[in-house]
Amino acid sequence: MSRNEEIGILKEIAELLNEGTDSKTVLAGVLRKLLSLTGLQTGWIFLIDEKGEHQLAAKVSLPEVLAVNEYKRMCQGDCWCVGRYNSGKLNKAVNIIECQRIENVILEKAGDTGGLTHHATVPLRAGNERFGLLNVGSPNKTHFERDELALLEAVAFQIGTALKRIKLTQREQETALISERNRLARDLHDSVNQLLFSLSLTARAGREMTENEEVKQTFSYIQDLAQDALGEMRALIWQLKPQGLENGIVSALSSYAEMLGLTIEAKLTGISSFPEKVEEALWRIGQEALGNCKKHSQTTHVSLFLNRSSDSVTMKIQDQGCGFYYDESFELASFGLKNMKARTEGLKGTFHINSEPGKGTEIQIQIPI
Incomplete structure (x- = not known):
């Protein structure tokens, strides 16, 4: 693969990553794009949390034997690449890891792997922050050249940077949502809440000022409605802004x-x-x-x-x-x-x-x- 071809691949993937705001949608799209541009056939991405637990965040053309039971073999249990990642021994693109999950299928004679036996694995990272693993392979491919690994490593860095951006964006959105809740709670308290309180007092005064029994009952009904609405409003304000949660x-x-x-x-x-x-x-x-x-x-x-x-x-x-x-x-x-x-x-x-x-x-x- 020429240098210009590599630059073209990185450019297309960067454009795709810059458009995304949802991590799983982004990962699925970039994995399909990567395989399409490199000619590789199979890939999957594990996101791995701080506890070392992984989830299958994206996958393309996995052998059917790995896809059965909602990808149970991929979602459960440990494997060499996840184990090395969690132990801190996997810091760059590796050539080549024999896939333990595929090997188990072969040993158990559980089904056909379609010729897929090995895969390259690359950690997803941005600076010192780690997010998971990118795994790619093709049937009967047991070796990746140095330039192929370098390209995968560059793509993995792009993905890690995008995941960090999405994470920061989501955090900003959560902060903005809390601020908006607080603003709405203040507005409700200062306007609607006070109006309902005034309505309750006015209805009470009207009931005490009249001698007509029917009018008294009407004012009492209005006061009860205002009190109920006031209770509902206070509950709503509590839900928007949990006073005392500190x-x-x-x-x-x-x-x-x-x-x-x-x-x-x-x-x-x-x-x-x-x-x-x-x-x-x-x-x-x-x-x-x-x-x-x-x-x-x-x-x-x-x-x-x-x-x-x-x-x-x-x-x-x-x-x-x-x-x-x-x-x-x-x-x-x-x-x-x-x-x-x-x-x-x-x-x-x-x-x-x-x-x-x-x-x-x-x-x-x-x-x-």
């Missing part, structure tokens, strides 16, 4: 329960600090669960249990109210429950509900840290 999630949820008129018994065991994303999820899930208790449980007593271990956090919210019939084999009927489940699973956690009519409801989530 004192910890238990304090914040306890204050939120009190604001809803619930009596809460809270217990925290283990470490009291949480990663920011986990604490945000706990807060939102806890709000939804406490709101459901207020609306549906027909009781004002709630228990909150929070345990933080070295590798996970478990939260239980339980009431002894009316409960409901729940079967895990059916789809969740409530949008609020679906939302709680989605937030939990978005952080690779597990979500469970236990409820029976007359026996209360327990919501339990566990999120890895």
